[in-house]
Amino acid sequence: MSLSKEVTFIIPIVRDDLIEDCLKSLYKHTPHNFYVCVIAQSKKGLPKDIIDKYIHMYIRPRRNLGFAKATNTGIKLVETPYFCMCNDDVIFINRQWWQGVLDTFKKVGEATPNRPAVLVN
Numbered sequence: 001m002s003l004s005k006e007v008t009f010i011i012p013i014v015r016d017d018l019i020e021d022c023l024k025s026l027y028k029h030t031p032h033n034f035y036v037c038v039i040a041q042s043k044k045g046l047p048k049d050i051i052d053k054y055i056h057m058y059i060r061p062r063r064n065l066g067f068a069k070a071t072n073t074g075i076k077l078v079e080t081p082y083f084c085m086c087n088d089d090v091i092f093i094n095r096q097w098w099q100g101v102l103d104t105f106k107k108v109g110e111a112t113p114n115r116p117a118v119l120v121n
Contacts, residue, residue: 004033005033005034005035005080006033006034006080006081006082007033007034007035007080007081007082007083007084007101007105008034008035008036008037008074008078008079008080008082008083008084009026009034009035009036009037009083009084009086010037010039010071010074010075010078010083010084010085010086011036011037011038011039011085011086011087011088012038012039012041012065012067012070012071012074012088013038013039013040013041013042013046013088014041014042014064014088015042015088016040016042016044016045016046018088018089019038019046019050019088020050020054021091022086022087022088022089022090022091022092023036023050023054023055024054025090025091025092025093026092027054028092029092029093029094029095029097029098030092030095030097030098031098034080035056035057035080036054036055036056036057037055037056037057037058037059037074037077037078038051038055038057038058038059039059039061039065039070039071039073039074040058040059040060041061041063041064041065041070045060046058057074057077059073059074061073067087071085082105084101
């Protein structure tokens with residue numbers, strides 16, 4: 001039985017050298033009930049093997065949009081109940097982090113019904 005997807009991680013990147021460690025740690029320390037949306041603003045873009053292995057949605061703008069605009073682009077495409085904006089240099093270090101995030105989403109959802117909860121790492 002697979003988990004239903006409940007959160008989309010939106011990760012704008014400018015450098016290509018940090019995202020793989022971020023994604024490896026995300027998959028290692030988080031239940032696999034999420035999607036990953038990467039907005040790749042780097043000059044080269046990511047290798048196909050990283051995209052195929054970790055990323056559900058890969059957006060490649062022609063120019064650097066900046067963190068806010070790139071994140072807003074990803075947010076417009078979210079179909080999960082929650083989304084999480086994340087920098088590409090974040091390393092998730094423990095499986096216990098996820099329950100804290102879910103608790104935060106629940107509290108924010110109770111305070112602002114009819115709006116998706118957001119966590120910024």
